[in-house]
Amino acid sequence: MDLLEVMRKRRSVRTYTEEPITEESLTKILQAGLLSPSGRARRPWEFIVVQKRETLDAMAGCRDGAASMLRGASCAVVVIADPEKTDVWVEDCSIAMANMHLMADSLGIGSCWIQGRLRTAGDTSTEDYLRKLLHFPAEYRLEAILSLGMPQNHPAAYELEQLPAEKIHRESY
Numbered sequence: 001m002d003l004l005e006v007m008r009k010r011r012s013v014r015t016y017t018e019e020p021i022t023e024e025s026l027t028k029i030l031q032a033g034l035l036s037p038s039g040r041a042r043r044p045w046e047f048i049v050v051q052k053r054e055t056l057d058a059m060a061g062c063r064d065g066a067a068s069m070l071r072g073a074s075c076a077v078v079v080i081a082d083p084e085k086t087d088v089w090v091e092d093c094s095i096a097m098a099n100m101h102l103m104a105d106s107l108g109i110g111s112c113w114i115q116g117r118l119r120t121a122g123d124t125s126t127e128d129y130l131r132k133l134l135h136f137p138a139e140y141r142l143e144a145i146l147s148l149g150m151p152q153n154h155p156a157a158y159e160l161e162q163l164p165a166e167k168i169h170r171e172s173y
């Protein structure tokens, strides 16, 4: 399948069957993350892979509502970075997230970006909630979590004709 076709079919998938994702697919998804470009090739990110049911269930509480799909997920990849390594860590982490999300969809695995940075779980930040659970160092900042699972419902592909072409400005705005 050509890359545009993969992108056209990619959607956020929030409901999963109980079937676990294969290690082979997980490896490819993580490789897609590791292949991501980063500013000055600093690769400031680290990926925490969570597959234990108990931990995934606890992680579902990391956002007020918005992370509940983790209760049904087979796996999650938590993307964190050390801001001391680069001032573009947010961009670097976002690219890694997008690459893993796209790779997952191309392999028939459902995934969804769960925003972590700037988000809360009650009185605590999502970052501190996950730091306590996953024990990442204080200097690391949370970007986002990618939930992964075999899709129960995969939303329809986009149609190229329906893309918001008016957002493209040629030569000047």
Ligand SMILES: Cc1cc2nc3c(=O)[nH]c(=O)nc-3n(C[C@H](O)[C@H](O)[C@H](O)COP(=O)(O)O)c2cc1C
Pocket: 010, 011, 012, 013, 014, 066, 067, 112, 113, 114, 115, 155
């Ligand atoms: C930066 C970013 C943050 C997002 N945060 C969440 C989130 O916290 N929870 C969630 O369910 N989806 C989240 N999403 C998924 C978007 O809601 C989704 O991409 C959007 O609705 C378009 O749908 P599509 O991905 O199926 O094209 C996020 C996506 C991005 C790129």
